[in-house]
Amino acid sequence: MNTPVIRLAPTLASRNRQQLLALLPAIAIQLWQWGPPALLALASASASALLADSLGLAWRRQAIWPGLRQGEALLTAVLLSLLLPDAAVPLLCLCTGGAILLLRQLFGGSGSSLFHPVAGGLLLAAPWLPAGLPHADIPLSLALLAGGLWLLWRGLLRWQAPLGLLLVVLIALPVGSGWLLGQSALWLLAGWVMSDGSATPITPRGRLVYGQAAGMLCISFVTLTTQPDAGVTLAACLLLLSASAPLLDRLTLSPGPRT
Amino acid sequence: MSRPSILPAHTDPGSQPLLTTPLPAQLRLWLQGASCCVEVGQRVLKHQLLAEADSEFGVAVHAPTSGHIRAIGPLPQALPDAPLLDGLQLQPDGLDEALSLPAESNWPALSALALAMRLQDMGVMGQHGPLLPLAWAAKASPLALLIINAVENEPFLQADSMLLCEQAAAVAEAMAMLGRILQPARLVLAIQQEQGAAINALRSLAADQCWQLEVIQAPYPAGDEAQLLRALARPEESGNSLCLPVAGVHAAGRAILHGEPCISRIVTVSTALKQSHNMRALLGSPVADLLTCAGLSSQQHALVHGGGLRGFALPDATIGIHQHSHCLLVRPRQPALTAQPCIRCGDCASICPSQLQPQELYWHCSRQELAQAQHWRLADCSQCGLCSAVCPSQLPLLDSFRLASQQLLLAEQQQCAADAARQRHRFRQFRLERDKQEKAQRLAERAAQQAAKLAQQAAEPTSHAEPTATAADKQAAIAAAMARAAERQQQRPAVAPSVNSSEREAAIAANRQAAIEAAMARAAARKAAQEAAKAAAADAPAMAKDEDQNKPGLNQQQQALIQAAMHRANAQKAAASSSPASLDQDKKALIAAAMARAAARKAAGDETEQDK
Amino acid sequence: MTLVLRLLLLLLAIWLLGKVLRSSAQKLRPATSTLPPLAERIDAILPQTQCGQCGHAGCLPYAQALARGEDSINRCPPGGEDGIRKLAALLHTDYLPFAADAPPQKPKAVALIDEATCIGCTLCIQACPVDAILGSAKQMHTVLADECTGCELCLAPCPVDCISMRPATSQPADWRWGYPVIAIKAVKPGSSS
Numbered sequence A: 001m002n003t004p005v006i007r008l009a010p011t012l013a014s015r016n017r018q019q020l021l022a023l024l025p026a027i028a029i030q031l032w033q034w035g036p037p038a039l040l041a042l043a044s045a046s047a048s049a050l051l052a053d054s055l056g057l058a059w060r061r062q063a064i065w066p067g068l069r070q071g072e073a074l075l076t077a078v079l080l081s082l083l084l085p086d087a088a089v090p091l092l093c094l095c096t097g098g099a100i101l102l103l104r105q106l107f108g109g110s111g112s113s114l115f116h117p118v119a120g121g122l123l124l125a126a127p128w129l130p131a132g133l134p135h136a137d138i139p140l141s142l143a144l145l146a147g148g149l150w151l152l153w154r155g156l157l158r159w160q161a162p163l164g165l166l167l168v169v170l171i172a173l174p175v176g177s178g179w180l181l182g183q184s185a186l187w188l189l190a191g192w193v194m195s196d197g198s199a200t201p202i203t204p205r206g207r208l209v210y211g212q213a214a215g216m217l218c219i220s221f222v223t224l225t226t227q228p229d230a231g232v233t234l235a236a237c238l239l240l241l242s243a244s245a246p247l248l249d250r251l252t253l254s255p256g257p258r259t
Numbered sequence B: 001m002s003r004p005s006i007l008p009a010h011t012d013p014g015s016q017p018l019l020t021t022p023l024p025a026q027l028r029l030w031l032q033g034a035s036c037c038v039e040v041g042q043r044v045l046k047h048q049l050l051a052e053a054d055s056e057f058g059v060a061v062h063a064p065t066s067g068h069i070r071a072i073g074p075l076p077q078a079l080p081d082a083p084l085l086d087g088l089q090l091q092p093d094g095l096d097e098a099l100s101l102p103a104e105s106n107w108p109a110l111s112a113l114a115l116a117m118r119l120q121d122m123g124v125m126g127q128h129g130p131l132l133p134l135a136w137a138a139k140a141s142p143l144a145l146l147i148i149n150a151v152e153n154e155p156f157l158q159a160d161s162m163l164l165c166e167q168a169a170a171v172a173e174a175m176a177m178l179g180r181i182l183q184p185a186r187l188v189l190a191i192q193q194e195q196g197a198a199i200n201a202l203r204s205l206a207a208d209q210c211w212q213l214e215v216i217q218a219p220y221p222a223g224d225e226a227q228l229l230r231a232l233a234r235p236e237e238s239g240n241s242l243c244l245p246v247a248g249v250h251a252a253g254r255a256i257l258h259g260e261p262c263i264s265r266i267v268t269v270s271t272a273l274k275q276s277h278n279m280r281a282l283l284g285s286p287v288a289d290l291l292t293c294a295g296l297s298s299q300q301h302a303l304v305h306g307g308g309l310r311g312f313a314l315p316d317a318t319i320g321i322h323q324h325s326h327c328l329l330v331r332p333r334q335p336a337l338t339a340q341p342c343i344r345c346g347d348c349a350s351i352c353p354s355q356l357q358p359q360e361l362y363w364h365c366s367r368q369e370l371a372q373a374q375h376w377r378l379a380d381c382s383q384c385g386l387c388s389a390v391c392p393s394q395l396p397l398l399d400s401f402r403l404a405s406q407q408l409l410l411a412e413q414q415q416c417a418a419d420a421a422r423q424r425h426r427f428r429q430f431r432l433e434r435d436k437q438e439k440a441q442r443l444a445e446r447a448a449q450q451a452a453k454l455a456q457q458a459a460e461p462t463s464h465a466e467p468t469a470t471a472a473d474k475q476a477a478i479a480a481a482m483a484r485a486a487e488r489q490q491q492r493p494a495v496a497p498s499v500n501s502s503e504r505e506a507a508i509a510a511n512r513q514a515a516i517e518a519a520m521a522r523a524a525a526r527k528a529a530q531e532a533a534k535a536a537a538a539d540a541p542a543m544a545k546d547e548d549q550n551k552p553g554l555n556q557q558q559q560a561l562i563q564a565a566m567h568r569a570n571a572q573k574a575a576a577s578s579s580p581a582s583l584d585q586d587k588k589a590l591i592a593a594a595m596a597r598a599a600a601r602k603a604a605g606d607e608t609e610q611d612k
Numbered sequence C: 001m002t003l004v005l006r007l008l009l010l011l012l013a014i015w016l017l018g019k020v021l022r023s024s025a026q027k028l029r030p031a032t033s034t035l036p037p038l039a040e041r042i043d044a045i046l047p048q049t050q051c052g053q054c055g056h057a058g059c060l061p062y063a064q065a066l067a068r069g070e071d072s073i074n075r076c077p078p079g080g081e082d083g084i085r086k087l088a089a090l091l092h093t094d095y096l097p098f099a100a101d102a103p104p105q106k107p108k109a110v111a112l113i114d115e116a117t118c119i120g121c122t123l124c125i126q127a128c129p130v131d132a133i134l135g136s137a138k139q140m141h142t143v144l145a146d147e148c149t150g151c152e153l154c155l156a157p158c159p160v161d162c163i164s165m166r167p168a169t170s171q172p173a174d175w176r177w178g179y180p181v182i183a184i185k186a187v188k189p190g191s192s193s
């Protein structure tokens, strides 16, 4: 059979590896902030994610090792443990595994998951999160920003949706959205969740609209209600908008002009 | 993700010398579209004709060196999973004795068609078949734009640059020759900006020539015919231009001006690690020999024929190179990779030079939904392979597009065949029906005529019976005329048979009408005959005697009809076997048959007149 | 009371919705008057082998039977599963697997007359539905391979059994890209697979 003999872009596995690599500074800062418990949380979340993914793959009668090798489960675990630094370890494991099983495997594996497992996992954990005033985590935010910029430079970041979100946040500064910029969850969701392909529209225009809509929804929620956690709100908005992604695709995707 | 930034940069062959492969132990030449004209065991000289083109799309094959023909038979092709193709094996004897072929001394006098046929005989190939398509050359329409394509249309490819660096003067000579014969309003040599060394080699020559050098800025699939035309042709020229590969043009120059058939080509052997070797290799040299010449071993590497993006894996290193083998890519063997489901990253869509949505196309192609694939513009895919090369999930995008396009082509052919069969079947039914009617009519006519004759004969012996006899005669004549009219009416739809259903229905309706009229004519004839019989009842013995005399006339008429039928059968057969374009045959046969019938009728009519 | 009223309202709403949907669906469907008759459209997607394996005297009679709804769409072996799918799409019915009593599918073939044995009886000419056989009485007959649909109707009438079916020749030009497999294998040079 014909083989695409030269590859001009990294494969899925190497993409996911580089996304993990871009998270390294953030992980380091979190370890520094929270100490060994954070390491334990990270390790157990990863284990639970891998377990859930293999279970799902086995259930769907797919080859397990090639599926795991893509690294998506690991990425989900790391993202969730960064998002939920203060959650209890069992809760973290439960929502990581649950999100992977429910939102990825049940929908038919990566690529078919209409709702991003990280956003879903965050929402799953939300009711049990300790309520408290959100605090700005500037170092972590900066580390994430740096990682995102590195991804952008590598050409691995589909930047339209994050750009749409940031634009809206910047425009809404007079309304008082400035504090959002200090939230590490915002950067994490923007750089690693909103840039995912299957949960967002596929056309650049659709992604821009998606990002802007997410920003507007999120800002109206946090300013109009008393919900203090930007991350959970944004995750909920993303899930809500993901449901409209197929519609946006239908509107923006066309075969193009015939020649 | 932009194309220029991720495509491997073109490297000039400048510093590398052009290698020449040593004489291989065996040459394997394919005979596609050519029929062999040598025998096994025969000794052939270099340049000797081995096979003649036997179709519009084939080219002749000449011996690349002197030697013996060792075998003629099926050989593996350089295509994945392809069936064996007839070929011949030539064992060189190392003497390289050449047949001296005369150069075309009076080449400026050649017409475009003569040139095209000469090139076909000299084995000069273009993109598809002979360098100059014969169908195009036969039209002899004035050419607005002739593009000589020297753009390297694959990463790592250097063959055309190498040719231009080494043989710039010969290429210029060949272009001047083509310009002289084909008389294009504009002659352009297209080259890519990165091919610096080749541009330098040409700049000095382009000054006082009839052609211009066009330097293309666009990235990779810029060397595609369609892309070049879009880039270079002015709107008024776009319908009337031709694009020829520079290697073929060079070979054409050697063939026409120096009498050398095309027996070798320049091949780039690349390892994709900025390490490329260019070599001139005889057509039919085994791939393994080329690798050895480049210092590589075919045992340790995966081989790709035809470049990094559109190429395909070679099953076998003994396969001989052919005129399209511009590039051999040698890669370390890779571990088995598994494709993952599409993650809808959109990278394929953003890189596609035809602005397609490969992910949607793939979705439909992989589910065999060809109509949907067509809706997503499968026809516009230039099969450049960029989408496959960037897809992070490593989906076989290009493969499925190739397969789907071929399936579409096949479906189209099947539809054509089915339409032809439908037409033939309907015509056959129409013909059977018509034959039935005709038979009935003939019977009616014959009865009417017989009656008329009987009436005449009955009238002749007795003068007192004359009034009744003439009446019967008149009636019989009317019946015959009506029958003829009916037949004529029936002929009318036969001129344009079963072209579409409505006309067919009209024809059938006319047939029915004719049948009714024929039945009426029959009834009238019967009546006339009865009356004639009544009139002749008195003179029965005379009638019985005269009946024998009637027979020759009838026989003549019968013979005429038989002749007509035979004519028709002949005409049908001739029409059916005459041309491959069988769609019109039925029509032709029908017209011929109608003409034959008309002639027969006229003859028969004359006879009856004479009889009277 | 209000419950009944609400239920009635709900029913009314559903009825209205159904009416709107139906009328819009009718509007969306292409006007049937401009299309050729249904039998013609069915005939256009039948393979025109004219072999009669569907139990009708040819493709058009089968198409007419289908148009009248008197036969099922899974009876034409030359059309294959693809043909059934096309018929199902055209007739807005479900795909059906091949009828159990339908003759098996065969690869496309063309008839070949053994010219040494042919006695020139013209019986095969009369049987061929597409006039693909040439010849006249007491002369050798031959098949026009390009026109032969492979219907096998000429086999039975031949009194000397000189007609055989040959697979439609596969030319090198008929080569197709193989179906892309999802697992991409590394190439093993040297091993002729």
Ligand code: SF4
Pocket: B348, B351, B352, B353, B354, B355, B356, B358, B380, B381, B382, B383, B384, B385, B386, B387, B388, B397, B398, B401
């Ligand atoms: S192969 Fe076809 S679909 Fe893919 S990038 Fe090239 S033109 Fe576009």
Ligand code: SF4
Pocket: B341, B342, B343, B344, B345, B346, B347, B348, B349, B358, B359, B362, B387, B390, B391, B392, B393, B394, B395, B397
């Ligand atoms: S590049 Fe591959 S994974 Fe990405 S959208 Fe295209 S087909 Fe899907």
Ligand code: SF4
Pocket: C046, C047, C048, C049, C050, C051, C052, C053, C054, C055, C056, C057, C058, C059, C060, C062, C075, C076, C077, C078, C079
């Ligand atoms: S079975 Fe034969 S006759 Fe019947 S529809 Fe199919 S091809 Fe036509």
Ligand code: SF4
Pocket: C110, C111, C127, C128, C129, C130, C131, C132, C133, C143, C147, C148, C149, C150, C151, C152, C153, C154, C155
């Ligand atoms: S030649 Fe025989 S098999 Fe071919 S179409 Fe005619 S009857 Fe059918």
